[in-house]
Amino acid sequence: MLQAAAALGLAAAPAANIASAQSGPPRHGNLIFLGGIGGWYPERRPKAGDVREQTRDALTIMKANLEKAGSSMDKVLKVTVSLVDPENNWEPMNEEYDKFFPKRKPARSYWGATGFRRRGQLLQIDCIAYVE
Numbered sequence: 001m002l003q004a005a006a007a008l009g010l011a012a013a014p015a016a017n018i019a020s021a022q023s024g025p026p027r028h029g030n031l032i033f034l035g036g037i038g039g040w041y042p043e044r045r046p047k048a049g050d051v052r053e054q055t056r057d058a059l060t061i062m063k064a065n066l067e068k069a070g071s072s073m074d075k076v077l078k079v080t081v082s083l084v085d086p087e088n089n090w091e092p093m094n095e096e097y098d099k100f101f102p103k104r105k106p107a108r109s110y111w112g113a114t115g116f117r118r119r120g121q122l123l124q125i126d127c128i129a130y131v132e
Contacts, residue, residue, distance in 0.1 A: 027131065078107045
């Protein structure tokens with residue numbers, strides 16, 4: 001399962017993660033599981049940025065990986081967001097999130113987080129999507 005989590009962020013992740021991600025996201029039947037998508041990679045953007053920018057980055061990575069696996073944002077069934085300082089970051093994160101799901105909103109839950117492995121990372125997103 002830990003290897004499956006490392007297999008995320010193919011399209012926009014740092015080159016160091018691409019080699020371990022060649023097999024693509026885990027799939028069970030018609031379901032694809034993407035987890036651990038962060039919104040900030042210091043290798044690409046030296047400054048941590050804000051939650052809006054990190055949300056856009058994480059969801060852009062999610063979208064690219066879903067499409068590579070034969071799915072799409074329209075087929076996302078469930079999203080989990082782990083968010084640092086939800087009291088201050090929920091509204092701006094949610095505004096960006098809504099732009100990626102304009103038609104149908106998937107089921108969603110979120111967790112408040114105290115931080116992540118990368119200092120300055122404000123969120124992490126997981127999803128389950130349908131693929132034919």
